[in-house]
Amino acid sequence: MSSAKPGRYVKRPVVVEAVQLDGSPECNVITQMWAAETGMALTPTPDGYLVVETLEGNMLASPGDWLIKGVKDELYPCKPDIFEATYQPAPSRRRRRRRRGRGGRKRATPSQEA
Structure with a gap:
């Protein structure tokens, strides 16, 4: 017998x-590139909406909505709120390069020099 209790998840x-x-x-180019990459259809409507083929069926995206490309390259719309x-914005992909002294070695910190 299973006990179906709600849990909290993050x-x-x-x-x-x-x-x-x-x-x-620019936005239209991006969305059409994503459609081509994922094989999912994006169909614009005459009144400015976008029909998005999702894994759960077709969804209507309004101007101002966000189009998200998920972890499995699936597309889905999301309301702005x-x-x-x-x-939230993700950190930049660029990694900081460590500063190196001459000869490619790490520079010593003042405490290491003493």
């Missing part, structure tokens, strides 16, 4: 790609 920290739908040519409550 979303795993996962980095996703997202673009806010604004109808600009939910996006803002759930996501």
Whole structure:
């Protein structure tokens, strides 16, 4: 016999790609590239909406919504208030390079020099 008790869970920290739908040519290029990469259909409507083929079926995205490319390259729309409550900008991918002294060795700190 199972006991179905609700539990508390924290979303795993996962980095996703997202673009806010604004109808600009740049946004349209990005969304169509994602559609081609993922094989999922994005169909614009005459009134400025976007029909997004998702893993759960077709969903309608409005201007101002976010289009998210998930961890399995799935596409799905997200309302701005939910996006803002759930996501924050990810840190840059570039790593800082350590400063090195001559000959490629790490520089000694003042405490190491004494």
